[in-house]
Amino acid sequence: MIAYVMLGSNDIPTSRAFYDPLMHLIGAEPRAGASDKRVSYAQAGGMPILASTRPYDEALAQAGNGVMVAFPVASRERVEEAYALALRLGAHDEGAPGVRSDQTIPSTAATFATRWATSCVSAISTGPRRSRRSRAYESGD
Template sequence: MIGYITLGTNDFDGAVAFYDKLLEQVGAKRVMETDSFVAWGPDFNVTSLSIIKPYDKQPATVGNGVMVALNVDSPAKVDAVYKKALELGGSDEGKPGDRGGGFYAAYFRDLDGNKLNVFHFPQG
């Protein structure tokens, strides 16, 4: 149902470099791009994550309580994505660990302060 999620940026080139390297950790690639918008995913027919320069030319701001969650296939992948985010200049919002009921997750912020979560939750 969700086509794509956008996060605003005030440093477009920096954000593109951050997400190119971060999202390759989960097998995503650029699926659409313009001079002010880039989207990553396996293809544009499933939900993708994108960054954008705000259309109104005002500074991008972070939404309080807004977060993007990336679903991965193992706790080891959670650890790897979290580590990569911090290596790329992201900041810690919650180290990897079991949050209860087998929900293994880590939290971080990107270069613009947008909050992301990477998680693994085994089903079945």
């Protein structure tokens, strides 16, 4: 349904320092053509694409309040790994891993905002509960 998402950045090297390892964790790699103005990532099928780019109009990238991009991952454990990695890379915590039953699709999600505040991203798993620890999320233990 979505072909690509572009997140504005005023500093592509800093953006890459964050997104390169995070995208690798979820199975996406930088595509050919990365430059000091843009980098894009995709999984093996080529789409959807996440791009971190300087705005085309050359104005400063600014945060879009209420905008969030969620990346699907294979398991709840991978949600936790992505969350921990994002925080180590300098992201701000916007919601620790846990069941989000108030969402349209009940899921385990972790939300983190990049420190340069032009985007908010999340890792999400809608897969089955695989461990006792995952069941504890739902009960609040």
